[in-house]
Amino acid sequence: MNPIKIAPSLLSADFAALGKEVTLITEAKADWIHFDVMDGAFVPNLTMGPQIVKALRPYSTLPFDVHLMIYRPEQFIEPFIEAGANIVTIHQEATSHLHRHLTQIRKMGAKAGVSLNPATCHTSILPILEAIDLILIMSVNPGFGGQHFIESQLKKIEALSTIIKRENLNIELQVDGGINIKTARMAIKAGATCLVAGTSVFEKGSSQYAACIQDLKNSIL
Ligand code: DX5
Numbered sequence: 001m002n003p004i005k006i007a008p009s010l011l012s013a014d015f016a017a018l019g020k021e022v023t024l025i026t027e028a029k030a031d032w033i034h035f036d037v038m039d040g041a042f043v044p045n046l047t048m049g050p051q052i053v054k055a056l057r058p059y060s061t062l063p064f065d066v067h068l069m070i071y072r073p074e075q076f077i078e079p080f081i082e083a084g085a086n087i088v089t090i091h092q093e094a095t096s097h098l099h100r101h102l103t104q105i106r107k108m109g110a111k112a113g114v115s116l117n118p119a120t121c122h123t124s125i126l127p128i129l130e131a132i133d134l135i136l137i138m139s140v141n142p143g144f145g146g147q148h149f150i151e152s153q154l155k156k157i158e159a160l161s162t163i164i165k166r167e168n169l170n171i172e173l174q175v176d177g178g179i180n181i182k183t184a185r186m187a188i189k190a191g192a193t194c195l196v197a198g199t200s201v202f203e204k205g206s207s208q209y210a211a212c213i214q215d216l217k218n219s220i221l
């Protein structure tokens, strides 16, 4: 089984020192850096734009995993990829032309991700699996860190993992929200291959980043 990837979410990092945080998280052996981009409309919070990704790009060679929790994501696909995003994930619920925009992300040289909110059924993306490199299952209602894991999402993770394995698809199955050692074990058992973690990585301070990341990786043992 491929090792589970841990993608710390900068949403829980020190926003007054993001450059240093990215350096520390990279040194702490994170696999990806997760950017939670919010527009205050699709979700009730406002966070960062492409210029933050551009400013942080020189601080790490890790893949920049950009999660667009925004309406009309097509407006920002190009700016984020030009800023240095390696993966761009858009929400199924935020656009009526999902296939077109996923194709655009790939055309621009990034990995194309689609995210499903808790109430969105996984069958909604089955007709376009060939256009998808990553599926992000929201295990919280998007907008804020520090929320509790919604266990009903495990069935969705399992269903997609079964399809991905059965059809031998090269799709990363990522889970975002409320990830700690206990819920990491549940998500991985259900078939997740990548975990986004904010609070559980950052809450104990930078001296513990590496240990917290390792704990999440070990949670499968
Ligand atoms: C929700 C965000 C959070 C964040 C992780 O919109 O996407 O899920 O990445 O936050 P924690 O790990 O604190 O739940």
Ligand code: ZN
Residues within 6 Å of the ligand: 009, 034, 035, 036, 067, 176, 196
């Ligand atoms: Zn996210």
